[in-house]
Structures are given as structure tokens and as C-alpha cells.
Amino acid sequence: MDIKSRIEAAPMKRTQVGVIAICTALYMIDGFDVLVMAFSANAVSEYWGLSASQLGILLSSALVGMAIGSIFVSTIADIIGRQKTLALGALVVALGMLASAFVPSYELLVVLRFITGLAVGTLQATANVLASEFTNAKRRSTSLAIVSIGQPIGGVLGGMATGALILQFGWRAAFLFGAIITVIMIPLILRSVPESVDYLLVRRPANALERVNKVLARIEQPAVMELPAPAPAPAKKKSRFADVLTGVNARRTILISLAYFILMASFYFANSWTPKLVTASGFSEQDGITAGVLFSTGAIVGAVVLGFFGSRFPMRKVLAVFFVIGGLTFGAFSLSTGSLAGALLAAALVGFGSNAPIAGMLAISPTYYTSEVRGTALGLVIGMGRVGAIASPMIAGALMDGGWQPTDLYFLFIIPMLLGAVVISMLGKPILGEPAATQSGATERELTNSR
Numbered sequence: 001m002d003i004k005s006r007i008e009a010a011p012m013k014r015t016q017v018g019v020i021a022i023c024t025a026l027y028m029i030d031g032f033d034v035l036v037m038a039f040s041a042n043a044v045s046e047y048w049g050l051s052a053s054q055l056g057i058l059l060s061s062a063l064v065g066m067a068i069g070s071i072f073v074s075t076i077a078d079i080i081g082r083q084k085t086l087a088l089g090a091l092v093v094a095l096g097m098l099a100s101a102f103v104p105s106y107e108l109l110v111v112l113r114f115i116t117g118l119a120v121g122t123l124q125a126t127a128n129v130l131a132s133e134f135t136n137a138k139r140r141s142t143s144l145a146i147v148s149i150g151q152p153i154g155g156v157l158g159g160m161a162t163g164a165l166i167l168q169f170g171w172r173a174a175f176l177f178g179a180i181i182t183v184i185m186i187p188l189i190l191r192s193v194p195e196s197v198d199y200l201l202v203r204r205p206a207n208a209l210e211r212v213n214k215v216l217a218r219i220e221q222p223a224v225m226e227l228p229a230p231a232p233a234p235a236k237k238k239s240r241f242a243d244v245l246t247g248v249n250a251r252r253t254i255l256i257s258l259a260y261f262i263l264m265a266s267f268y269f270a271n272s273w274t275p276k277l278v279t280a281s282g283f284s285e286q287d288g289i290t291a292g293v294l295f296s297t298g299a300i301v302g303a304v305v306l307g308f309f310g311s312r313f314p315m316r317k318v319l320a321v322f323f324v325i326g327g328l329t330f331g332a333f334s335l336s337t338g339s340l341a342g343a344l345l346a347a348a349l350v351g352f353g354s355n356a357p358i359a360g361m362l363a364i365s366p367t368y369y370t371s372e373v374r375g376t377a378l379g380l381v382i383g384m385g386r387v388g389a390i391a392s393p394m395i396a397g398a399l400m401d402g403g404w405q406p407t408d409l410y411f412l413f414i415i416p417m418l419l420g421a422v423v424i425s426m427l428g429k430p431i432l433g434e435p436a437a438t439q440s441g442a443t444e445r446e447l448t449n450s451r
Contacts, residue, residue: 003197003212006221008137015218018192019134020143022185023127024150026086029093029182031154032162033120036174037062037113039162043171048106060390061110065117066124067386073118074125074379075240078372081203082130082196085122085375087189090182092119097179101172121386125379132366133196133374134219141315144363145307152299152355194218198371204230240376244369252368252427253377259423260361260385262416265392266326267354269413271295272393274333274347277406281337291347298351303359305352310363319360320421322353327417329353334410350410357420361385367430 037044037059045055077085096116103109128147135143158178165173194215200208204227213223244253274295279288302322309318329349336346369377396409404412 023131023147026127027150028154031151032158035155040171061113062117065114066121069118069121070379071383074122075376077126077375085126089119089123094182101175133198141310141363142307145359148359148362149303152296156296243373244377256381257384261388262420264385265388268389269392294348295351298348299355302352302356306356320424323421326353327414330413334407
């Protein structure tokens, strides 16, 4: 049995569980970073006397950075390795947060939020790749669903901490808190996260055999005597982006990117407008905040439920069903703002319905690419989701300027969610996580029989 097949078939060991835990914590930092600016927006706006348009630029700068970081910067994980990319990304996030805590001007804060966003986008894509490569086949869907839960948990816990810090010490304390928790992650990454075996077998860095055996020992697998002969290099070597966008990868990349775009556009629209719509329906501002918390709670539950079903049934089929459920929850919310109890219940449901498919996408996407391009591919498709997150509020705003009501937009989002179910159904079988006898030739070329 080859190395990868042994890892796929063996029970999860302590080191592998630790990798999943650290990747989840990195996703929590992502969730915190998204909301730290939202929670401190009023205080920052009052501090510098910002206009609405200036505040909009500030709020968008990190999202733009995340999209660019995910698409372009995360490709370095396929070059220098997953572990180094995580450590460098965490360092940049920590420095960006620290500098934001002492920033002297609005313009510089915009730049720092953009740079921090670059690193956060890189972290998210790389953490997802690493988690997929350290899980076994049986637990992959559950493990990656758990990783995705980190984002809403980070939003909820980080939001609570940020609110308390701003009230007691001012908005700069929130960024200082973010810098501290991110710095703590760096030694944990260096100490507890081994380099991916997939990466080592493909890239063949110095002392590759020794490094592979050290990783195998940490996950309680027997050592190998030699590495396999590398796969024959193509006559004309293509860039990683060309590999992802041509040949057999082209179709799956287009489909997965479209699904991410739909999901992130839907999620960020609902995340942004659900609390506001509850308040606009005649309820208090505190009721709107409660709706936001319930939205995040529903998002967490949605990821857990999807992971449960994804570990028992084919993930593609489960994911298609959850796209449909997600569309129905958008319709339910638009019909439930007449009473406070109905609105709060619907807020939790739309959080459930919009985030559960995201957890499924994060679980399924890495399984469609070989390790040579997995980091690049995941960065690209997740980055397209970030583009959807940026475009969604702009499109919603334009439609409302044209006379649309927010409740009408919730109905409108049913259509793309149903389209997402069709897109996922069009994906073929993955190349990672199948029984060894049926894995694709591309995977077999990466790995070797143990000696």
C-alpha cells in the first residue's frame, strides 16, 4: 500500500488532530479580522470624522486584500511549503494588527487593513489545503467542516471581546488584542504543524526522505526506505495557474469558482443585512444585534450538521441538497419579519442555510486537485468567493437604490442558491479520498509504495 493510501486508511493520530485544531484556530482569526473593523467602525469614524464613503473604503479594504491574497499570494504554499506559508501569514497578520493599533491616520489604516487582508486570505486558503492533506478519508468531510466552523466562532467570540475592549479602552485595543492572539499562533504552527507529506513528495526539497520519515513518525506511520521516482516533467512546463485553468482542471475550477462566488455573495449579503432588516422592521437595535448573534450561531450549527451527513454520504450529493436548503432559508427569512420571534428564528435559519454549504465547499474543493497545484487552486476558487463577498453588497445597494426592498433581495438569492445545487451536481468524482484502487493516475504518480 502506498504512503498516501496508508494515511487515508489509518485512524487519525494526535498530531493530525492537532493540525486540524490549529487550522480551526487560524479560521477563527479570519472571522475575528472580518468583524473587528465592523465592530469598531463607529468609533473609528467618530475618531477621524469619516464620511460614509470613507468608512465604506475602510471596510472594503480588508476584503479586497483577502481576495487578492487568496488568489495570488497563496500560491506560495505550493512553492515554499504549507507550514512556512502559515507561519509567515500569521506574522504579517500580527504585524498588521499591531500597526493598526497605533496608526496615526485614516489613510494608513486603509493600507494596513489591505495588507492584513492579503495575509488573512493566504492563511485561509493554505489552512484548508493543509487540513485536507492531514486528514484520513473517513474523517475528511468532518474535519474540514470543523475547520470552517472556526470563522463564525471567531466572529462571535471576537465580536464579544471587541465590544468589551472598545467600551473599556477604545477601538485601538481591539486591534492590539488581535495582534496578541495571532502572535501566539506562530510558535504553535512551527512546533505542532509538520510539513505536508504531499508537498514533500512533489517538491522534493533538501533532505526530502528524512523529512518525510519524520512526518510519518509523528503520525505513527512506518518509515520508507526511498522516495519514488518523480513523475515525468511535461515537455513544456506550465505555470500553476495554467495547470489549474487548462485541461481536466479547467471545468472543475470553473464550476467550483462559480459555486464559491454564489455562496460567499449570499452569505455576506445575509450577514450584512439580516441584523439591519430586523431593526428596520420596527424592532430595537439590540434585537438586531441578537439576530446577528443567532445568525452566527446558526452558521456554526449548519457546518456541524453538514459535516455529520458528509461523513456518511457522498459529499457532492449532501452539498447539493444543502444548497437547496440554503435557498429555502432565504425565502423563509423574507416572510418572517412580521414578529420578533419569527425574525430571530429565521435569522438563525438563514445563518444555517448560508454557511453549511460553505463548510461543504471547503471540505470538497481540495479533493479535486493534485498536491502540485492544490494551494494555487484553493486560493483561486476561495478568492473568487471573496470577489462575490465584495460584489454582493454593491449589487444589493444598487438594487435598493432602484426601488428594491431588502425582503425582495432575500427572495432573489433563492435563484443562485438553486443554481449552486446544479453546479455541484455537475462535478465529477474527486481524486482525493477515494479507495486506493480507484484513485486517479495523477495521484498515483505523486506517491509510491512504501518499502
